[in-house]
Amino acid sequence: MPIDCRPTPIGARSTLIATVSVSRNPRADYWVKVSTLRKGKPVSVPLQGYDHFRHAPGRVRNFCEVSVSVAGEVFFALVKESVPSQRRDEGVSVGLDWGLKSVFTTSDGELLGRRLYGWLCLRDRELSDLVAALQRQGIRPRDSQRCCSGCGYVDKKNRTSQKRFVCRFCGKALQADINAARNVLGRSEAENGLRDLAKGRVLAELDRSFRARWRIEPTLLRERSTRGRSTATSSPTTSTGVAGQPRVSGYCRHAMAIGWT
Numbered sequence: 071m072p073i074d075c076r077p078t079p080i081g082a083r084s085t086l087i088a089t090v091s092v093s094r095n096p097r098a099d100y101w102v103k104v105s106t107l108r109k110g111k112p113v114s115v116p117l118q119g120y121d122h123f124r125h126a127p128g129r130v131r132n133f134c135e136v137s138v139s140v141a142g143e144v145f146f147a148l149v150k151e152s153v154p155s156q157r158r159d160e161g162v163s164v165g166l167d168w169g170l171k172s173v174f175t176t177s178d179g180e181l182l183g184r185r186l187y188g189w190l191c192l193r194d195r196e197l198s199d200l201v202a203a204l205q206r207q208g209i210r211p212r213d214s215q216r217c218c219s220g221c222g223y224v225d226k227k228n229r230t231s232q233k234r235f236v237c238r239f240c241g242k243a244l245q246a247d248i249n250a251a252r253n254v255l256g257r258s259e260a261e262n263g264l265r266d267l268a269k270g271r272v273l274a275e276l277d278r279s280f281r282a283r284w285r286i287e288p289t290l291l292r293e294r295s296t297r298g299r300s301t302a303t304s305s306p307t308t309s310t311g312v313a314g315q316p317r318v319s320g321y322c323r324h325a326m327a328i329g330w331t
Contacts, residue, residue, distance in 0.1 A: 128151045238291075
């Protein structure tokens with residue numbers, strides 16, 4: 071008998087209603103039946119459990135989460151109902167209080183984790199000194215999280231998640247914070263490093279540099295991006311440029327030249 075499941079969204083782009091049943095096929099542990107937009111046309115997906123889940127006590131609950139990330143990855147999550155733990159009649163009872171200066175303090179008088187607070191204070195001073203040094207250099211970090219360190223294209227949708235950066239223009243993919251750090255390094259090595267610019271002018275300067283490099287209007291690329299299409303997934307084509315300029319053909323891997331009038 072299938073189990074009705076009601077998924078809960080957790081940081082996903084979308085979630086689906088699914089049902090779960092135990093598989094009779096030795097190659098799969100469960101089958102998840104996912105509803106689709108086509109009535110009467112569900113999709114059945116086999117799931118293979120892992121050792122910890124299989125051997126954990128308890129029964130599979132009436133719950134299955136099917137979530138789709140912004141990057142298009144599909145995740146399935148089943149939950150087992152834990153067996154209630156029995157109160158122990160033997161052993162020593164200890165009270166715990168946890169905080170910052172000492173992570174745990176026991177009722178026996180032990181102070182555990184006292185070094186953590188001092189370590190955090192030291193890291194805080196190091197970061198404060200680093201930020202102050204960057205501010206003295208006048209380097210503007212604005213949009214470093216959205217700007218591609220490869221081609222220079224700026225788009226908020228380049229940041230597909232907290233950790234992942236995928237440029238919607240050239241397709242460059244890397245860890246998001248590494249991309250931002252490379253942008254800061256590039257600005258520190260440049261002649262001006264976007265120094266002495268008001269915050270509102272940083273994006274305009276980045277767009278100007280991108281326009282001069284690729285002969286493409288970045289604002290049009292961003293408008294295309296808001297309509298749900300990424301230039302990084304299109305094959306190179308040829309388009310008409312600005313009046314008086316030559317045609318632009320495939321100039322970058324996986325990129326598509328877009329014309330404007």
